Amino acid sequence: MKRNVIKIVGISVYIVFILFSFITGFDPGKQIGKNFITFSVDMLKILPCAFILIGLFEIWVKKETVEKHFGKESGIRGYIWAVLLASTTVGGLYVAFPVAYSLYNKGAKLSVIFTYIGASAICRVPMTIFEASFMGIKFSAIRLLVSLPLVIISSILLGDYLEKRNYKIMEGK
Amino acid sequence: MYYLYIVTVLALTLSFIANRKKTLMGIKIAVKKFINILPAFLTMLILVSIVLFLVPDKTISNCLGNSNKFIGMIFASVLGSITLMPGFIAFPLCGILLKKGVPYMVLSAFTTTLMMVGVLTYPIEKEYFGMKVTVIRNIISFFIAIIVALVTGIFFGEMF
Numbered sequence: 001m002k003r004n005v006i007k008i009v010g011i012s013v014y015i016v017f018i019l020f021s022f023i024t025g026f027d028p029g030k031q032i033g034k035n036f037i038t039f040s041v042d043m044l045k046i047l048p049c050a051f052i053l054i055g056l057f058e059i060w061v062k063k064e065t066v067e068k069h070f071g072k073e074s075g076i077r078g079y080i081w082a083v084l085l086a087s088t089t090v091g092g093l094y095v096a097f098p099v100a101y102s103l104y105n106k107g108a109k110l111s112v113i114f115t116y117i118g119a120s121a122i123c124r125v126p127m128t129i130f131e132a133s134f135m136g137i138k139f140s141a142i143r144l145l146v147s148l149p150l151v152i153i154s155s156i157l158l159g160d161y162l163e164k165r166n167y168k169i170m171e172g173k
Numbered sequence: 174m175y176y177l178y179i180v181t182v183l184a185l186t187l188s189f190i191a192n193r194k195k196t197l198m199g200i201k202i203a204v205k206k207f208i209n210i211l212p213a214f215l216t217m218l219i220l221v222s223i224v225l226f227l228v229p230d231k232t233i234s235n236c237l238g239n240s241n242k243f244i245g246m247i248f249a250s251v252l253g254s255i256t257l258m259p260g261f262i263a264f265p266l267c268g269i270l271l272k273k274g275v276p277y278m279v280l281s282a283f284t285t286t287l288m289m290v291g292v293l294t295y296p297i298e299k300e301y302f303g304m305k306v307t308v309i310r311n312i313i314s315f316f317i318a319i320i321v322a323l324v325t326g327i328f329f330g331e332m333f
Contacts, residue, residue: 055203108298
């Protein structure tokens with residue numbers, strides 16, 4: 001309750017500050033307001049689609065299917081699927097979190113979930129192509145070949161550790 | 174980005190043909206989930222707008238161009254962790270810095286932490302995974318990024 005109050009106050013102060021800055025022509029405040037708009041627009045281009053796809057996924061994909069491919073019995077295939085799915089993810093981590101949460105609710109295991117999150121940070125295909133065009137293929141290749149195995153290994157360790165402690169992912173916790 | 178729109182429209186159309194009622198239910202779920210997480214997104218956007226003001230591109234260029242590449246790498250990884258920018262801004266910036274002579278390993282530390290470590294996405298990540306796991310995941314990601322940067326340095330002959 002108390003945290004919500006702090007949040008609402010914080011957001012209100014921010015809005016008032018930005019409005020005030022635009023009225024009085026206070027440059028730092030205007031710049032911050034412009035940053036906010038740029039990033040909001042950027043995310044609004046992606047988020048509605050992402051959430052509609054998540055909604056359709058929730059309706060159509062059976063729990064058994066996810067359990068089979070991403071769950072406890074999936075073995076090494078689960079990680080391969082997670083990386084492939086991650087490579088098609090758009091946006092960034094902020095899209096990966098809700099997707100990961102839906103997968104988890106349908107029975108994916110924790111280490112696969114963490115692999116998916118890590119992989120969607122580092123091996124999204126459009127981003128990697130873009131990166132390679134500026135930094136060179138060697139740069140991108142080293143980054144992928146070093147980070148991907150580390151992501152998978154650390155995800156397995158973290159997943160097992162949490163599984164042993166009966167950790168559950170809960171929305172809004 | 175366009176393929177996201179194409180896939181979404183296609184999926185919606187197919188779903189609608191297959192079962193109207195189910196599709197509407199799916200959209201309802203989508204809206205509900207989106208509204209639930211909206212406050213966290215708002216928090217993140219506010220943080221991003223302030224941090225990007227405090228740490229403009231110029232500051233990033235200056236810090237990454239530090240004459241000592243190890244100090245540059247540490248700066249780069251910290252900056253990459255606390256900022257958030259889309260790839261279409263980050264990579265061109267790094268391309269420019271590369272031409273200015275900033276080592277690959279410094280840029281690698283910057284881009285990899287930018288992608289993997291999310292101090293600013295913390296409000297969202299915390300909503301789904303809780304504080305503890307969020308902190309652990311980000312710390313692990315930070316170290317992975319450092320390892321990636323060091324290996325990059327070795328392969329580009331910048332280490333010694």
